[in-house]
Structures are given as C-alpha cells and as structure tokens.
Amino acid sequence: MTWTIVVGVKQVPDADEVGIDPDTGRLDRASAPAVMNGPDQHALEAALTIRDQVGGELYAMSMGPPNATSILEEAVAMGCDDAVLISDRAFAGSDTWPTSLTLARAAEALEADVVLCGEETTDSSTGQVPPGIAAHNGWAQLTYAEAVDARPDEDRLVARRDVEGGHELVAADLPVVVAAAFGEFPPRPAPLHRKIYGENDFEPTVWDAEDLEIEDEVGLAVSPTSVGSMETVQPVERKSEVVDDVDDLAAAVEEVFA
Amino acid sequence: MTDAIDVDDYADVWVFVEEHAGEVMPVSWELLAEGAKLTEKTGDDLVALTIGEAVDDVAAEAIERGADRVLAADDPVFEPYRADPYGAQFRAMVEERNPSIVLIGGTHTGRDFAGRVAVPTHAGLTADVTEIDVDEEGILQARRPAFGGDLLATILCEDHRPQMATIRPGVFEAAGRDPDREGEIVDVDVVVDESDAISDVLERVVGDTADITEADRIVAVGHGIEGDLEPALKLADALDAELAASRAAVDEGWIDGSRQVGQTGKTVRPDLYVAVGISGAIQHVEGMNKSETVIAINDDPNAPIFEHADYAIVGDLFEVCPALADRLTDQRAMEVEP
Numbered sequence A: 001m002t003w004t005i006v007v008g009v010k011q012v013p014d015a016d017e018v019g020i021d022p023d024t025g026r027l028d029r030a031s032a033p034a035v036m037n038g039p040d041q042h043a044l045e046a047a048l049t050i051r052d053q054v055g056g057e058l059y060a061m062s063m064g065p066p067n068a069t070s071i072l073e074e075a076v077a078m079g080c081d082d083a084v085l086i087s088d089r090a091f092a093g094s095d096t097w098p099t100s101l102t103l104a105r106a107a108e109a110l111e112a113d114v115v116l117c118g119e120e121t122t123d124s125s126t127g128q129v130p131p132g133i134a135a136h137n138g139w140a141q142l143t144y145a146e147a148v149d150a151r152p153d154e155d156r157l158v159a160r161r162d163v164e165g166g167h168e169l170v171a172a173d174l175p176v177v178v179a180a181a182f183g184e185f186p187p188r189p190a191p192l193h194r195k196i197y198g199e200n201d202f203e204p205t206v207w208d209a210e211d212l213e214i215e216d217e218v219g220l221a222v223s224p225t226s227v228g229s230m231e232t233v234q235p236v237e238r239k240s241e242v243v244d245d246v247d248d249l250a251a252a253v254e255e256v257f258a
Numbered sequence B: 001m002t003d004a005i006d007v008d009d010y011a012d013v014w015v016f017v018e019e020h021a022g023e024v025m026p027v028s029w030e031l032l033a034e035g036a037k038l039t040e041k042t043g044d045d046l047v048a049l050t051i052g053e054a055v056d057d058v059a060a061e062a063i064e065r066g067a068d069r070v071l072a073a074d075d076p077v078f079e080p081y082r083a084d085p086y087g088a089q090f091r092a093m094v095e096e097r098n099p100s101i102v103l104i105g106g107t108h109t110g111r112d113f114a115g116r117v118a119v120p121t122h123a124g125l126t127a128d129v130t131e132i133d134v135d136e137e138g139i140l141q142a143r144r145p146a147f148g149g150d151l152l153a154t155i156l157c158e159d160h161r162p163q164m165a166t167i168r169p170g171v172f173e174a175a176g177r178d179p180d181r182e183g184e185i186v187d188v189d190v191v192v193d194e195s196d197a198i199s200d201v202l203e204r205v206v207g208d209t210a211d212i213t214e215a216d217r218i219v220a221v222g223h224g225i226e227g228d229l230e231p232a233l234k235l236a237d238a239l240d241a242e243l244a245a246s247r248a249a250v251d252e253g254w255i256d257g258s259r260q261v262g263q264t265g266k267t268v269r270p271d272l273y274v275a276v277g278i279s280g281a282i283q284h285v286e287g288m289n290k291s292e293t294v295i296a297i298n299d300d301p302n303a304p305i306f307e308h309a310d311y312a313i314v315g316d317l318f319e320v321c322p323a324l325a326d327r328l329t330d331q332r333a334m335e336v337e338p
C-alpha cells in the first residue's frame, strides 16, 4: 500500500530582509523578497523521507496569493509530484481558525494519509496551524517531530517527538498531521532538471473557497481573533563595549557582581 | 457560519496545570500568579485544571498557590500525555462550564493540544504570549512578539469565548505557596476512553529538565562550540552559572532542549548572560534580552550578538573561555586570601 502525502508550504517575507520603516515605525514587508517559510523546507524533506519509505504521491499545498505559485514551483523542484494553490480574496483576514480549516479541507480533498507542516512560520510563528488542521478533521497529530518512521503494514506513522527534557516515540493512526521540528530535516538540494521543470513547465492546480465549499467559513468575519494594536519594541540599550583582552573582560564581570 | 454567542454567559479564569508523571511544569505556577492578577480585576474565580492520573497532590498544591477551585480529571488514559485524549477532555470541560479566559503554558505539550480545544469550540487562541492584561469588559489583551521580537502585537478576541492563550515559560514570576489557603477540588467526569485513542506513546525518555529561567548567571553556548562543552563548563563553574544554549546547539544534540533560550525556547532574565559562540539571531535574542548584563564571546567582529551585548570580545572561544575562567578563579582566590 502506498500513501498520499501532502505538505503545506507558506510564502513569507524573507525574515533576514524585513525592515522597519523609520518614518512610520511599521514593518516594511513589501521590500523583503517572498520566500518559502524555512521550517516548511524541513517539512518537505520529512515528507520526502516518508515517500522514500512507503512510496506514493507527494503533493504540496499552499494557501496564498497567486504569486505563491513560485514556492510551489520550488516544492515541485525539490521533489513534490504535484501542487495545489488555494487562493481566493475570500480568505483575506483569516486567522489560524479559518486557515487551518482551509488546509484541512484541501487535505481531505487530496485524500491525504499524512499531512506535513513546518513547526511554525517565520512571519506569524503561532505553530497553531498543524494542530488546527488535525482538530478540524478529527485526525491524529504529531508535533515537534524530529524523526519519522512509516509503518505501512500497521497503517500508522511513528514519530520521535521532542518534549521538554527528552523525547518520546508516538505512533499515530492515519490520517495524521505532522509538524516537523525545525532544524531536524535539512532539505536535500533540488536537482537541476527538476528546477527547470518546476520553473518552466509546471502549473499548480488552483482551488478557491467555493471549490472547497467553505465560502462562508473563512475570512475576517469568522476569525475569532483580531490584531488590536502593534507597537515597535525599543531594542534594549546595551553598552556595546568591545574589550581587547581577557583581563578587561574579567574586570567587566567583577563589575557586575560589585 | 457559526452562531453568535453571548459573552456574558462565560465567566472565570482557567489555568491549566501541566504535569507529567506527577512533576509539574514550572510555567503552570507562573500562570496561576498571572491568572490571580486577572481575577483581581474581573472578580472572577481562579480555576486550576489538572488532567492526569493520581494528581491529588498537584491539585492540592494548586490551591496553595492561589486557585479558588481545581477541576480534576483523573484517569490512566491521561498518562503519559497524548494530544487526542487531553484535547477531548479539555474541550468537554470548556463546553460544560463556559470559562471566559483559559491560560495554558506555551510548552510543547500546551502548544500541542490547545488547538484541539480552540478549534471545535471556535475559541480565540493566541500563541506564545509574553504579556497579558484584561480590560473593564473582561476582554483579554494578549500581547506577543511578532517578527522575531521587533514588534509587540496585542491580540483580542471580542466575540468568541473562551479567550485562550498559550504563554511563554519563564516570563512571569511563579505564585508562592501558602499552606493555609483553602479551596475546593472538584472531580469532573472523564469523557474519554482508551478505545477511542488514535495515538499511542511507545516510549518516553525524560531526563534533565533544567529550569534555566530561575538562574542568576547563565553561560549559553552556540554552534561555535562545535560539540565541545568543556570550555563553557569551565567558565560556568568559575561563575557558578547554569548552562544554556542556542537552538543550533540544541539541534545538534550537544545540549538538552530544556536549556534552549529564545523564541521557541525559554525566556531568561539573569544578572549575567555570557553568550559563547552564538551569532545573535533575533529568535535567540528575544529570549535573553531581559538579562541585566550581557557578555559576548565570538570570533566574528560582525556577529549581531555584539549589538545586544554590554561587553564583547572578538576571539576564539576555545582560548577566551578557559582564560577568563582562570582569571576569575584567581581573582576570587585573591579576595579570600588576606
């Protein structure tokens, strides 16, 4: 038996390039190039590992604007068989509740046995979407997964989960949502011929809210949370004194305890 | 569409007390202290939740640390922790008793199951909160860093209940114990059954669960140590400091995850923080920028950590750490000798 594996990828502003507009004090996201969320690249590698173990189809899915096609091309270059872009103005203002609903419905439509996600995104870092997908579908979940082991004969996936002070091995029934721990699945490089295919010949399937029959369940209106305000955090003032030798450093330490 | 609810039907502040095999995660007591501040303003009851097996002592301690009432779900199905039974039990308790605010520690466990409560109840869930307050109308103001800590966003949940938040460990002071405090322990119905479980814990290995959030002095190591803890241990010894680490050092397996500082680790606030071979990524700085004095040891003069340090030295940590440790030990010896 082979599995259908789906990996969720998100387009985010490159975290290293996001600046703050000095005049408005607001984030200047526009100037940062859009890239695939780093932790999602590790999820994709975990997905490839599972496909290597059991065989099957691997799909990438992304909820985002039309230009998120570029990260789906990248996902296909990295080894996904096919990809779906879930795009609709109706999604605007969605918090994690409707976002995870959308991805849950898409995973259902793709008849996923396993859904992989990154641990969290670098732009909103809630980490709530993977458990949210599992909760919407009533599926099992394995978060903070550091290693994955497919057991096709048992219809289960085993993951080693990172827990405070140690780890645990958890077996979950299919279908299951896995959040891959960032740093644990360094992505393999995309072969050149896949890159060329991804960029030149590949087009993702596009779904909108109506295709998933969730027009009335997404967007700002059904999002339980809203952003009240944003404040710029003043960086903590530091002395930033560079000392030349260890004696000076020792003196600085003594000063702290004086 | 979901039906509108009447927010006035919801009352009380709930705090989840996380325990594993009887051992309570310190963040639980931090949340009880914060929860008490909220109930002082709203006049609600402060309710602790324990979910586990034979956790009577934990429930009693929650009362001593400020809970007015404890809701206890006691059953072998809850040990060890699994997302599906916890989520289902917690959800049933929420649906039966309508809490207004629910606080959960932002641990791997808390962040694992919180969504399994918030999604089916259509609650507002704010992740990884570092500041909380409540206004006159009982609206929770949950503040969390955005974009690696450059911004602080206030997240509100006006029309849905409960208002849920996972809260980062180490940010708040823990509630103290008062053995004379009285409260009520309520045994709640256990609604989950082993036969419904869709996951199975095959093995659980937990060793060192260091609490670096209480340390006065910290020596933190990064990727620059290349797997050799010796120089940092020597320095930590000379300073009587706890060892901590960046995520890169944790991911390499050089040091346990309970000692990770940062956005997805712990928030620390020692008097002295020595960053050894740590570049100073925003996700790391976010967890250590409440430190009183920061010292950085790094061989790259352009490392961002220098902007977040009070004193810095450009040098090889394998030379600087032992030399500094010796120097400090000598100084101390001199102080002791007449």
Ligand SMILES: Cc1cc2nc3c(=O)[nH]c(=O)nc-3n(C[C@H](O)[C@H](O)[C@H](O)COP(=O)(O)OP(=O)(O)OC[C@H]3O[C@@H](n4cnc5c(N)ncnc54)[C@H](O)[C@@H]3O)c2cc1C
Pocket (backbone or CB within 6 Å): A038, A039, A120, A121, A122, A125, A182, B221, B222, B223, B224, B225, B245, B246, B247, B248, B249, B260, B261, B262, B263, B264, B265, B266, B276, B277, B278, B279, B280, B281, B282, B283, B284, B287, B297, B298, B299, B300, B303, B315, B316, B317, B318
């Ligand atoms: C979603 C997400 C969450 C994250 N959460 C966290 C978090 O909670 N905590 C965290 O720390 N990171 C976190 N990170 C990772 C973070 O972005 C950085 O990758 C990480 O902090 C880098 O660790 P480092 O500084 O130890 O390693 P590096 O960036 O590799 O830096 C090593 C440093 O050591 C120096 N060095 C090397 N050799 C020597 C030597 N011999 N002597 C002196 N100096 C030397 C180098 O110059 C360099 O500056 C997160 C990332 C993501 C995407």
